[in-house]
Amino acid sequence: MKKDSLFRKITYLLSFVKGCHEGRYHFYQASQHNPFDDEVKNLSFHSYFHRLPALSAGLDDNSIKNVIRFLERPALYADIDNNDNSLNIMPILAVPPKDIARFNSEKTLLSKRFGIPEEDLIFECFFNKLRIPDFPEAVKNYIKNKIFLDVGAYIGDSALVMLGFSPSKIYAFDASPKNAERFKKVMEFNKIPESKVELILSGIGDHEYEISFNDNGELDADLNVAGNTKIHVDSLDHLCKNMGQIGFIKSDIEGFGLDMARGMTEILKRDRPVLSLAIYHNPDEFFEIKPFLESLNLNYKFEISAHSYYFWGEIYLHAYPAELIKNC
Numbered sequence: 001m002k003k004d005s006l007f008r009k010i011t012y013l014l015s016f017v018k019g020c021h022e023g024r025y026h027f028y029q030a031s032q033h034n035p036f037d038d039e040v041k042n043l044s045f046h047s048y049f050h051r052l053p054a055l056s057a058g059l060d061d062n063s064i065k066n067v068i069r070f071l072e073r074p075a076l077y078a079d080i081d082n083n084d085n086s087l088n089i090m091p092i093l094a095v096p097p098k099d100i101a102r103f104n105s106e107k108t109l110l111s112k113r114f115g116i117p118e119e120d121l122i123f124e125c126f127f128n129k130l131r132i133p134d135f136p137e138a139v140k141n142y143i144k145n146k147i148f149l150d151v152g153a154y155i156g157d158s159a160l161v162m163l164g165f166s167p168s169k170i171y172a173f174d175a176s177p178k179n180a181e182r183f184k185k186v187m188e189f190n191k192i193p194e195s196k197v198e199l200i201l202s203g204i205g206d207h208e209y210e211i212s213f214n215d216n217g218e219l220d221a222d223l224n225v226a227g228n229t230k231i232h233v234d235s236l237d238h239l240c241k242n243m244g245q246i247g248f249i250k251s252d253i254e255g256f257g258l259d260m261a262r263g264m265t266e267i268l269k270r271d272r273p274v275l276s277l278a279i280y281h282n283p284d285e286f287f288e289i290k291p292f293l294e295s296l297n298l299n300y301k302f303e304i305s306a307h308s309y310y311f312w313g314e315i316y317l318h319a320y321p322a323e324l325i326k327n328c
Contacts, residue, residue, distance in 0.1 A: 051291070054290075066304045066306045067304055114189070114190060116186060123308070130158065135274070143248045146244075147247060148162050148167040148169075149240070150173065152253040152278070154183070159172050160190065165248075169196060172198065172200065175203035175204075201231070207234075208235065210231065246267055246273045249264070249276070250276045251278060258285055275293075275318060
């Protein structure tokens with residue numbers, strides 16, 4: 001992308017946010033249908049916009065477009081002190097309507113095939129959240145027969161998709177004991193042995209500690225929500241130090257993505273795996289993971305893609321060693 005084009009797009013974003021902020025509106029990166037409380041109110045993406053140049057540097061046009069749409073289309077709320085209603089903004093679809101229609105038509109078959117209740121089938125998982133099919137052929141070949149990490153495994157849906165890309169083994173990580181029980185049932189239903197997919201019950205961060213959280217057994221189980229379930233948190237560098245070569249890492253861990261990145265630098269330096277990392281939960285994930293990874297000087301190519309119905313969720317940062325495509 002030309003520098004002047006990038007400059008124009010960043011300038012547009014900054015003026016957009018400035019106008020909304022001066023109009024006494026607050027950015028909120030989730031759906032406008034959610035309640036607006038003090039915790040949400042403090043998720044001020046606009047205060048991070050000075051980081052846009054670092055986030056955008058080196059990205060292709062489509063990645064820049066996804067950044068812009070994510071930042072300009074969160075729900076906008078009027079000043080809560082005036083008890084104003086949320087603005088009625090027409091959401092922009094992040095995926096083709098035909099893909100949504102196809103998924104809805106196939107849900108019953110998918111449910112029977114994989115042993116997952118229809119209400120737990122996630123569109124984003126079965127329609128290319130991992131982005132592997134879109135990678136250049138050299139990248140897809142690079143990860144074959146290597147270890148895959150499924151960080152934020154939920155009930156095993158991502159692991160089922162990953163098995164189609166020839167991993168030597170998948171190590172799946174999840175912090176929720178309730179999700180772990182459902183994960184095991186899904187693997188049993190699909191006759192997948194632990195030698196092929198192994199679940200490790202642990203939260204993922206940048207160091208080892210314990211935390212108590214509310215294990216709701218849902219997709220969005222969040223370690224930041226206090227509760228009575230005490231679990232272990234550790235870094236991938238520590239948990240994976242005795243594993244073989246890691247070729248692919250997918251993560252979606254409800255806002256702990258930057259901590260995870262800081263805790264896997266040895267893996268990155270040693271194995272240089274391909275990455276598909278969720279970055280939509282909070283500003284730190286969105287603005288800081290890419291610059292942090294770039295600071296390691298590992299010569300990665302970065303892309304940003306959108307995978308949910310709308311642009312306020314399921315935004316992923318993808319990365320792979322740049323030399324894999326230099327001759328493509």
